[in-house]
Amino acid sequence: MTDLNKIGLLTGAVALGMTLATTATGQDVTIRWALHPGAEADAVINYFAPLYEEETGIRVIGEILPPNQLRDQMSIEAIGGTGRWDLGYHSPGWFGTFAEHVVDLTPYIEEHGFDIDAYPPLIVDSHMRSDARPGEIIAVPTTPAAPMLIVRSDWFEHPEEQAAFQDAYGRALETPDTWSELREVAEFFTRDAGETLAGETLENDVYGWADALGAGAGITRSFIVVLYSTGVSGWDENFTPDIDNPIVIEAAEYFVDLAENTAPREAQNWGFLEGLEMFRDGRLATAVMWPQGVGTVEAEGGAATGNTGYSPLPMWEGNLAGYTQGTPFLGGGGVFVFDTPNSEEAFKFLKWMLQDNEIEWGKQSEQFSTAGHFASEELRNLRPYYPEFLPAYEQVLQSVFIRQGIPEYGSVMWNGTTEFITDVFSGDLTAEQAQTRWVNSMNDAFRRAGYIQ
Numbered sequence: 172m173t174d175l176n177k178i179g180l181l182t183g184a185v186a187l188g189m190t191l192a193t194t195a196t197g198q199d200v201t202i203r204w205a206l207h208p209g210a211e212a213d214a215v216i217n218y219f220a221p222l223y224e225e226e227t228g229i230r231v232i233g234e235i236l237p238p239n240q241l242r243d244q245m246s247i248e249a250i251g252g253t254g255r256w257d258l259g260y261h262s263p264g265w266f267g268t269f270a271e272h273v274v275d276l277t278p279y280i281e282e283h284g285f286d287i288d289a290y291p292p293l294i295v296d297s298h299m300r301s302d303a304r305p306g307e308i309i310a311v312p313t314t315p316a317a318p319m320l321i322v323r324s325d326w327f328e329h330p331e332e333q334a335a336f337q338d339a340y341g342r343a344l345e346t347p348d349t350w351s352e353l354r355e356v357a358e359f360f361t362r363d364a365g366e367t368l369a370g371e372t373l374e375n376d377v378y379g380w381a382d383a384l385g386a387g388a389g390i391t392r393s394f395i396v397v398l399y400s401t402g403v404s405g406w407d408e409n410f411t412p413d414i415d416n417p418i419v420i421e422a423a424e425y426f427v428d429l430a431e432n433t434a435p436r437e438a439q440n441w442g443f444l445e446g447l448e449m450f451r452d453g454r455l456a457t458a459v460m461w462p463q464g465v466g467t468v469e470a471e472g473g474a475a476t477g478n479t480g481y482s483p484l485p486m487w488e489g490n491l492a493g494y495t496q497g498t499p500f501l502g503g504g505g506v507f508v509f510d511t512p513n514s515e516e517a518f519k520f521l522k523w524m525l526q527d528n529e530i531e532w533g534k535q536s537e538q539f540s541t542a543g544h545f546a547s548e549e550l551r552n553l554r555p556y557y558p559e560f561l562p563a564y565e566q567v568l569q570s571v572f573i574r575q576g577i578p579e580y581g582s583v584m585w586n587g588t589t590e591f592i593t594d595v596f597s598g599d600l601t602a603e604q605a606q607t608r609w610v611n612s613m614n615d616a617f618r619r620a621g622y623i624q
Contacts, residue, residue, distance in 0.1 A: 201230040202517045204258035205245050207504055208235050209463065211314045214535035219524045231520055242268065249273075249509060257517040261310040261505040264585070266301045267578025273507040275307040279518040285311070286526060289541040297573040298505040309507070311521055314538040316503030317571045318396055319563060320353075321450065321460045321468060322346050324480035326360065329369040335359075350397065350425065350485045350497075353380065353457065357433035360456030375454055379433035382459040383441035384596075387589060392443065393430075393459065394592040395585075396484060396499035397422050399572040402491030405584045406575070406613065410622040414587075415610045418491060423595045423602045430596065451475050459484070461502075462564055466537065469556045479556065481563035483570070494570060501571035503538075539564060579620055583613045 206212040212235050220231035234256070236244055241260055248255040249272035259269070280287065287295055290312055298312040326332055327344055336344035340355050347353040357379030364373050383389035401418045430438070435454070438446055447464040449455050453474030460468060469476050484497025492498070506521060508514050525532055533544045534553060544550055545565040551557050574580055591609045594600040600608070617623045 200228075200513060200516050201232060202258065202513055202520055203256045204231065204233045204506070204517075205241065205248075205256045205260055206233045206235045207238060207241055207260045207262075209314070211504075211536040211538050214532070215524075218535045219528070219532075223520055223523065229516060229520065245269070254509075254511045257509055257511045257513040258521070259507045259509060261298065261507045262503075263297045263501065263505075264574040264576075264580045266303055266309060266576060267580075269507055270301070270303040270309075272510055273309055274510050274514045275304065275309070276311065276508060276518060277306075277308050279508075279515060279522075280308055283519060283522050285518075285522050289526065289529075289543060290315075291540070291542075291568050293501060293568065293571050293573060294540055297501045297571070298503075300576075302576040303578075310505040311525065312503075312505045312540055313525065314503040314536070315501060315505070315540045315568070316462050316538075317499050317501050317567050318459050318461045318484065319567045320346070320457060320482050320484050320497070322356075322457045322480045322482070323450075323453075323455070323475060323478055325478040326369050326456055327480065332369060346480055346482050347457075347485050348496075349488050350400065351488060353485050354425070354429055354433075356380075357429060357457060361433045376435070377454050377456065378435045378449075379455075380429060380457045381434045381438050381441075381446045381449065381455050382430075383443055383446060384430055384434065384438040385440050385442045386593065387442070389442040390592055390596060391585065391589040394423070394426050395588050396459065396497065397426050397487070398588065399500055400484060400487040400490060400494065400497045402487070402494060402498075404492075404572070404575075406617075410617045412610050412613045413491075414613065415606065416491065418487075418489070419606055420602045422487070423592060423605075426592065427596050450479075462539070462560075465556070465560055469554070477555070479559075481560050483563065483567045496566070496570050498570045498572050499567075500574055501568075540568070577620075577622075579616050583616045587613060 204215065206215060212233060216233040220233060224230050242265055245256065245259045246268050249269055287299065294312050294315045298315055299308050299310055301309045327346065333344045336359055339359060347356050360377060360379040362368055362373060362377045364375050366373055368377055382393035384393060398419065401422050403413055403416060403419060405414060406412045435449065444461065444464040444467065446458060447460060447467040450458045451468055451470055451473035468479055484499055486494055486496050508517050529541060529543045530547050530549055533539055533547065533550050539545065539561065545561055551561060587609045591605045594605045595602045
């Protein structure tokens with residue numbers, strides 16, 4: 172055998188060994204992810220995980236957990252240091268529980284070229300940063316979401332309805348830009364079976380507005396978008412509450428009036444997206460919609476299909492912050508990378524899925540948050556309603572409220588809102604009484620936490 176052949180065999184053996192070693196390394200790595208149920212979880216499990224394993228040999232196992240158990244189960248495993256999951260669902264406001272158990276993603280972002288600027292600045296501040304770990308990136312976004320207003324555009328454009336509205340309110344019938352305009356529109360379109368709407372006799376009652384009004388998270392999620400639109404933020408940098416402002420009373424009384432007089436009674440059983448079926452079926456003139464519900468609204472064969480207009484939530488006139496459109500809180504999710512031996516491999520998978528396959532992520536998950544998503548001609552043409560929906564949703568994300576990054580956020584703001592609006596809506600307390608209790612409870616919580624004396 173010549174020296175040249177020996178060299179060739181040796182080179183081939185080394186290359187084969189490197190290939191086998193790479194494959195073996197990939198096969199030895201399993202990334203485990205605690206997921207919130209939804210289209211994005213299905214996209215991970217059914218599409219991206221199998222494709223990534225095929226390309227790299229690295230397995231990704233997604234475990235979908237019940238939403239009401241997800242945070243607690245993740246906390247137990249993280250605090251216990253079990254290493255059960257390498258990735259976990261991140262909802263803004265949760266980070267205080269996980270602050271000591273996730274890695275700083277900044278080095279991985281720099282090494283692997285993850286583009287933070289692909290996301291709107293408010294999403295970066297909400298889903299990627301936390302005051303509990305200053306200067307670090309603590310998560311990346313997957314499904315950031317904020318609600319918007321939808322309207323039956325064909326009813327708004329109907330000549331008979333336009334003339335009747337002009338006569339009744341002295342202005343043109345248009346998608347409302349303010350909450351006071353929304354109240355008028357909702358009142359106008361609330362009609363009984365047997366009346367006429369857009370030239371047709373109604374077989375069922377039609378309501379002017381709806382959002383989830385179910386006890387607990389339903390009514391809280393609905394009212395808090397009105398509350399934040401007033402410019403209230405909860406408290407300032409000195410932990411002084413601003414929920415004692417009279418505008419909070421105005422918002423509560425407005426909300427109760429709107430809900431009692433223009434929304435269906437069934438809404439008091441809705442927790443999140445259930446009411447969108449009523450919109451789809453032609454029984455609602457306007458509604459609040461989170462982006463996860465757009466497929467329901469535009470379902471094939473529905474009365475609203477092709478007849479839905481999209482816009483940001485209305486502006487609260489006289490709001491405290493100078494907002495020019497409704498300013499709801501930014502919810503939805505992201506993903507933590509837990510401090511496990513697989514942390515870098517887990518991040519590499521996220522970068523591959525969310526940025527190397529950015530448009531495919533939008534197609535498979537139907538979740539949109541990056542400049543690339545909103546600029547993509549491929550995504551705009553994916554559904555007939557996306558050319559209307561996507562620009563409006565992009566505008567929504569330009570003005571959202573970010574939940575304060577303290578562990579007590581859930582108790583003082585979310586639960587505080589729940590107790591406040593539930594008691595006002597039920598009539599158990601006046602708005603003034605419920606407000607006083609809320610302010611006192613918030614101050615007590617801040618004292619216990621040591622934020623104030």
